[in-house]
Amino acid sequence: AAKEAGKNNYQFFSAQVRSYALERMALETNLRQALERNEFTVYYQAKRDLASGAISGVEALLRWQNPELGTISPAQFIPIAEETGMIVPIGKWVLRTACRQNMAWLREGLPPVCMAVNLSVRQFTDDHLLLDIAAILEETGMDPRLLELEITEGLVMRDPAKAVTLLAAIKKMGVRLAIDDFGTGYSSLAQLKNFPIDTLKVDRSFIREVATNASDKAITEAIIAMGKTLCMTVIAEGVETEEQEDFLRQNSCDQMQGYYFSKAVLPEEFATLLRTHHAIPLPEDSSSTQFP
Ligand code: C2E
Ligand code: MG
Ligand code: MG
Ligand code: MG
Numbered sequence: 001a002a003k004e005a006g007k008n009n010y011q012f013f014s015a016q017v018r019s020y021a022l023e024r025m026a027l028e029t030n031l032r033q034a035l036e037r038n039e040f041t042v043y044y045q046a047k048r049d050l051a052s053g054a055i056s057g058v059e060a061l062l063r064w065q066n067p068e069l070g071t072i073s074p075a076q077f078i079p080i081a082e083e084t085g086m087i088v089p090i091g092k093w094v095l096r097t098a099c100r101q102n103m104a105w106l107r108e109g110l111p112p113v114c115m116a117v118n119l120s121v122r123q124f125t126d127d128h129l130l131l132d133i134a135a136i137l138e139e140t141g142m143d144p145r146l147l148e149l150e151i152t153e154g155l156v157m158r159d160p161a162k163a164v165t166l167l168a169a170i171k172k173m174g175v176r177l178a179i180d181d182f183g184t185g186y187s188s189l190a191q192l193k194n195f196p197i198d199t200l201k202v203d204r205s206f207i208r209e210v211a212t213n214a215s216d217k218a219i220t221e222a223i224i225a226m227g228k229t230l231c232m233t234v235i236a237e238g239v240e241t242e243e244q245e246d247f248l249r250q251n252s253c254d255q256m257q258g259y260y261f262s263k264a265v266l267p268e269e270f271a272t273l274l275r276t277h278h279a280i281p282l283p284e285d286s287s288s289t290q291f292p
Contacts, residue, residue: 028080030066035093039066042097043264046273047116047235047257050249055277057114057148059257060098061264062090082122091123092132099140099147101267110271111279116148116178121155130169137173144174148199151177153185156195164194171196181237183223193230200227204238207258211243224253 034040040062047057064072081087095117102115123129137144149170156163156179167177178199179187183206202223210216220236227234236248239258248256262273 024080026069027072027077028084030069031064031077031080031084031086034064034066035090040064040090040093041266042094042101044101044267044270045257045264046262046270046277047114047255048261048277049255050245050253053277055113055274055279056255057116058270059116059150059264060094060101060118062094062118063264078120082120085122087120087122088126091118091120092136094118095133096136096140099136099142102142102146103140104267105271105274108271110274112143112146113274113279114146114148114176115142116150118150118180119155121152121158124151124155124163124166129166130173133170133175134173137175145176148176148178150180150201152180153182153187157185157187157191160191160194167196178235183219197230197232199233199235201257202234202236202253204258207236207238207244207248210236211241211247217247220248220253221251224251227254228252 042060043063044058045061046055047059048054049056062074062078064074064077066072078087081090098115098117102113106112126132133149136142137147151167156167170177176198177196178201179192179197180201181203182200184203200223202220206216206219206223208216210220224234233254235255235257236244236253237257239245239248239256239260241260244258245256245260262270265273
């Protein structure tokens, strides 16, 4: 009987491994065709200015809907897209789609909002990155000052010397830079000051219990203070409750993003949101329009 059970165990285990491998294969195979089959959609999540309550920006977030596999979350398919290199054409498509959308909103008469697009490590090491960004800005007519690229600490720390050069070149184009999921990586603060970063996005893991947990409070306060000292915009991600938002406002965090205000939505829904929560102008613009 023991032998039988052992055998069953083994069969169960190998069946699990096999089904996992098959699932991964199915994902990879389908992912290869997803772009040409038009299975991707970009959703847009608002960023809110905490002092005024106005929408200050928006982040493009990729969604994949496959007829066979259903809806697959970015947490599942982005890592595969990175490993296989498929993230390079996919990321380029997201950037182009987001820039086009931004222009479409402007044509509809909506106020300008800063459009954030996530950039993966693999895209960052691609030789064509700078040319691709320049070509997409040119082709869409997008104002580079309205574009912000979100990168992670890992990307910067892998090869700091190369990162400084590349980030400086992106900044020179007029594009803004944000560090996403800040506080979870291993960037040294000494190094951070060498990077031309405009925005720090406090990772969701610190925000989850920021209203109740003393360490999360302290960490978030410290990041806000550091961001201010370095003249960066600080935004908290994953804000789900009024208590979290209140804490952040009281502690002079600049912006928030999270389900409490809005999840990522389709372009039409974001346009409606933007109409009701007037966007605030860019810092450069406000100085010239308010003090003519
Ligand atoms: P991220 O850039 O840090 O984006 C934030 C993620 O948190 C999004 O998940 C968003 O929907 C989710 N989120 C926002 N507010 C809340 C909240 O209040 N509570 C909770 N629990 N979650 C919230 P999503 O869209 O599933 O994306 C996951 C990650 O996948 C992103 O993390 C980003 O790293 C990556 N990703 C998404 N789209 C792209 C893309 O176009 N290119 C690249 N390279 N990566 C992408
Ligand atoms: Mg992001
Ligand atoms: Mg993030
Ligand atoms: Mg994240």
